[in-house]
Amino acid sequence: MHIRTLTIVGVGLIGGSIGLAAKHRGLAERIVGVGRRPEPLQFAQDHGILDAQTPHLTEGVRNADLVVFCTPVQYIVDLALAAAPNCPAGCLLTDAGSTKAAIVEALEEHLPPGIHFVGSHPLAGSEKQGPEHAFANLFDGRLTVVTQTSRTDRAALDQTAAFWQALGSRVRIMSPEEHDRALATTSHLPHLVAASLASMLPTGLHSLTASGFRDVTRIAAGDPSLWTGIFASNRSAVLDALQHLDDQLANFRLALQTNDQQRLSDLLAQAKRVRDALGS
Amino acid sequence: MHIRTLTIVGVGLIGGSIGLAAKHRGLAERIVGVGRRPEPLQFAQDHGILDAQTPHLTEGVRNADLVVFCTPVQYIVDLALAAAPNCPAGCLLTDAGSTKAAIVEALEEHLPPGIHFVGSHPLAGSEKQGPEHAFANLFDGRLTVVTQTSRTDRAALDQTAAFWQALGSRVRIMSPEEHDRALATTSHLPHLVAASLASMLPTGLHSLTASGFRDVTRIAAGDPSLWTGIFASNRSAVLDALQHLDDQLANFRLALQTNDQQRLSDLLAQAKRVRDALGS
Numbered sequence: 191m192h193i194r195t196l197t198i199v200g201v202g203l204i205g206g207s208i209g210l211a212a213k214h215r216g217l218a219e220r221i222v223g224v225g226r227r228p229e230p231l232q233f234a235q236d237h238g239i240l241d242a243q244t245p246h247l248t249e250g251v252r253n254a255d256l257v258v259f260c261t262p263v264q265y266i267v268d269l270a271l272a273a274a275p276n277c278p279a280g281c282l283l284t285d286a287g288s289t290k291a292a293i294v295e296a297l298e299e300h301l302p303p304g305i306h307f308v309g310s311h312p313l314a315g316s317e318k319q320g321p322e323h324a325f326a327n328l329f330d331g332r333l334t335v336v337t338q339t340s341r342t343d344r345a346a347l348d349q350t351a352a353f354w355q356a357l358g359s360r361v362r363i364m365s366p367e368e369h370d371r372a373l374a375t376t377s378h379l380p381h382l383v384a385a386s387l388a389s390m391l392p393t394g395l396h397s398l399t400a401s402g403f404r405d406v407t408r409i410a411a412g413d414p415s416l417w418t419g420i421f422a423s424n425r426s427a428v429l430d431a432l433q434h435l436d437d438q439l440a441n442f443r444l445a446l447q448t449n450d451q452q453r454l455s456d457l458l459a460q461a462k463r464v465r466d467a468l469g470s
Numbered sequence: 471m472h473i474r475t476l477t478i479v480g481v482g483l484i485g486g487s488i489g490l491a492a493k494h495r496g497l498a499e500r501i502v503g504v505g506r507r508p509e510p511l512q513f514a515q516d517h518g519i520l521d522a523q524t525p526h527l528t529e530g531v532r533n534a535d536l537v538v539f540c541t542p543v544q545y546i547v548d549l550a551l552a553a554a555p556n557c558p559a560g561c562l563l564t565d566a567g568s569t570k571a572a573i574v575e576a577l578e579e580h581l582p583p584g585i586h587f588v589g590s591h592p593l594a595g596s597e598k599q600g601p602e603h604a605f606a607n608l609f610d611g612r613l614t615v616v617t618q619t620s621r622t623d624r625a626a627l628d629q630t631a632a633f634w635q636a637l638g639s640r641v642r643i644m645s646p647e648e649h650d651r652a653l654a655t656t657s658h659l660p661h662l663v664a665a666s667l668a669s670m671l672p673t674g675l676h677s678l679t680a681s682g683f684r685d686v687t688r689i690a691a692g693d694p695s696l697w698t699g700i701f702a703s704n705r706s707a708v709l710d711a712l713q714h715l716d717d718q719l720a721n722f723r724l725a726l727q728t729n730d731q732q733r734l735s736d737l738l739a740q741a742k743r744v745r746d747a748l749g750s
Contacts, residue, residue: 313680333677362677376679380667380686385741386718387660388748390711396748397613397642399656400593402689403748406660409682410745414738418731425726431670432723438666443712446705451698458694461665465690468668468676468683 191349191356193218197254199247199269201225201234204286204315205260206324209239211357214326224250234321248276256353258310259285264419267296274301283307284350288373289423290337290366298341306346309337309366311373312359317411329359337366374427379435381417382428384410471629471636473498477534479527479549481505481514484566484595485540486604489519491637494606504530514601528556536633538590539565544699547576554581563587564630568653569703570617570646578621586626589617589646591653592639597691610638617646654707659715661697662708664690 196218198205205223212218223240224247225231231243244250251257251273259266266285274283283305287293290309297307312334316323334354338347351361364372388410391399421428445453476498478485485503492498503520504527505511511523524530531537531553539546546565554563563585567573570589577587592614596603614634618627631641644652668690671679701708725733 313678316681332680335678372675372678375670376675376683379670380683382719382722383663383667384682384686384745385738386715386722387663388741388745389718389737390655390659390714391744391748393747395652395656398593398615398652399748400612401596402664403656403660404750405685405688406664407741407745407748408685408750410738410741412738412742414735414742417738418735421726421734422729422731425729429723429726432719432726434670435666436719438669439662439712439716442662442666443709446701446709446712449702449705451702454701455694455698457669458665458690458692458697461668461687461690462692462694464671465664465668465687467673468671468679468687470684470688 191217191352193255193353195220195222195253195255197222197224197251197257198240199224199250199257199259199273200261200265201230201240201243201321202260202319203321203323204312204328205258206230206234206239206321207314207326207328208258208260208286208357209234210324210326211329213238215356215358217356222250222254230321234324237321239321239324247273251277251281253278254281256282256284259283259287262413262416262419263287263289263293263423266293270297270307271300274305277305279304281305282346282349284310284353286310286312288377288420290335290369292423294337294339294366298339306343308342308346308350310350310354311335311369312354314359317409319413327358329354329357332359334359334361335364335369336361337369338363339365370424371427371430374424374431375434378420378424378428379431381409381412382421382432383435384408471497471632473535473633475500475502475533475535477502477504477531477537478520479504479530479537479539479553480541480545481510481520481523481601482540482599483601483603484592484608485538486510486514486519486601487594487606487608488538488540488566488637489514490604490606491609493518495636495638497636502530502534510601514604517601519601519604527553531557531561533558534561536562536564536629539563539567542693542696542699543567543569543573543703546573550577550587551580554585557585559584561585562626562629564590564633566590566592568657568700570615570649572703574617574619574646578619586623588622588626588630590630590634591615591649592634594639597689599693607638609634612639614639614641615644615649616641617649618643619645650704651707651710654704654711655714658700658704658708659711661689661692662701662712663715664688
């Protein structure tokens with residue numbers, strides 16, 4: 191795969207890492223960054239992540255072969271709709287958003303002829319923000335979900351998969367809905383729970399936390415605006431996952447109330463089996 | 471502080487790290503390990519953590535100046551009661567158990583004259599087990615809670631605090647009940663939640679987890695027997711903390727159900743403030 195101009199809209203941790211990985215792997219001749227705030231773009235250009243940068247979307251996508259939208263999910267649809275008429279024919283659009291159904295639904299059938307959008311979600315990142323936390327190996331061996339629906343252009347799908355593989359990622363094709371249901375359990379509910387536990391901690395107990403509490407709540411340091419967008423675009427699946435969690439917590443509650451130590455031990459052993467199987 | 475014979479009952483991650491830290495800091499002339507299973511004791515002796523080892527509690531404590539019980543919490547009271555009559559006069563007993571009220575209540579007034587027990591809980595460790603994961607710096611800069619009640623011998627309290635400080639730890643004096651209430655929020659509830667989230671993960675979704683899920687659920691790999699004992703000895707406080715969590719989750723549920731994005735953002739921002747204040 192070779193790209194003449196790769197445009198990254200939203201140059202933060204993910205967008206910056208895409209730029210770095212593309213640079214390190216010689217994937218693109220020229221990398222253009224688009225963003226509202228000048229500081230992250232300047233940082234990215236100064237650190238060899240970008241060849242050029244602009245606050246103007248129209249200008250940024252003008253010569254693009256591939257545009258990746260790496261903004262918070264709530265901005266992706268509007269930005270892609272605004273970008274598409276200014277893209278050259280044959281240009282491929284994709285994204286790195288954490289939810290997929292709403293974005294794919296809004297974009298797949300609403301772009302000009304010859305401009306295709308394929309949804310993507312690289313399962314990589316951290317609670318940190320900004321291109322200063324970007325690194326070229328972020329996608330190495332990680333999984334990127336690329337979405338397919340009955341309307342997805344087959345060549346665009348293949349090209350999108352090849353792009354993420356060229357950045358070092360493994361790729362799995364899923365429907366947007368299947369992705370969103372899965373991620374509600376593996377990412378969105380855990381974030382909601384981490385935030386709830388963090389909020390419960392009074393200042394006086396900060397010094398009585400150890401590595402366990404820090405691990406469990408680490409992702410609660412994520413950007414509230416970014417996560418509000420994720421939750422708002424996957425409400426139904428997150429509510430279902432939350433109900434499932436309530437059922438699990440009810441098992442623990444009953445075992446505690448009745449001092450059923452065998453049951454407690456069974457619940458903890460089941461959790462350990464899953465966690466051990468997952469690896470470190 | 472100088473100890474002629476330090477006896478460690480239960481030579482796992484914590485007991486082994488106490489041995490290593492005491493060795494590295496020249497705190498004890500002789501370190502004796504007591505345990506049921508020969509393999510961890512042999513490992514610990516082969517790796518310079520112990521000078522001697524025995525499966526017999528009576529023999530292990532015979533010449534001890536200080537005995538530290540590092541077994542799962544459910545064994546500490548019985549072991550300390552069995553050990554005390556065989557300890558030399560003036561011997562100090564302490565522990566490293568994650569709950570304190572039940573242990574301190576059962577021991578402080580039930581030991582022979584001249585033998586004192588003071589409860590301790592070093593807030594250090596991990597989900598790993600065994601002396602092969604012990605390390606000498608485990609307590610460096612970490613906090614150890616040492617408990618005080620109206621019955622606690624003042625000299626024994628000071629000696630216990632000095633012991634943990636000599637191992638590199640900071641020390642805070644608290645009542646056993648205050649400790650247990652605090653740890654229900656900072657440690658026991660997070661473990662219960664991590665276990666619940668881990669249990670929710672079907673095998674088919676393992677590959678769709680990223681670092682967030684792994685962080686949140688890491689402690690669910692902890693030893694079920696050890697954690698059953700912790701939960702069973704702190705049921706009331708854990709149930710209170712679980713109720714508090716339910717209230718937090720209800721806030722998120724309502725915001726999701728009503729698509730109240732301002733409220734979602736406020737809840738996430740509050741959690742981020744707490745987590746950021748806690749540090750990495």
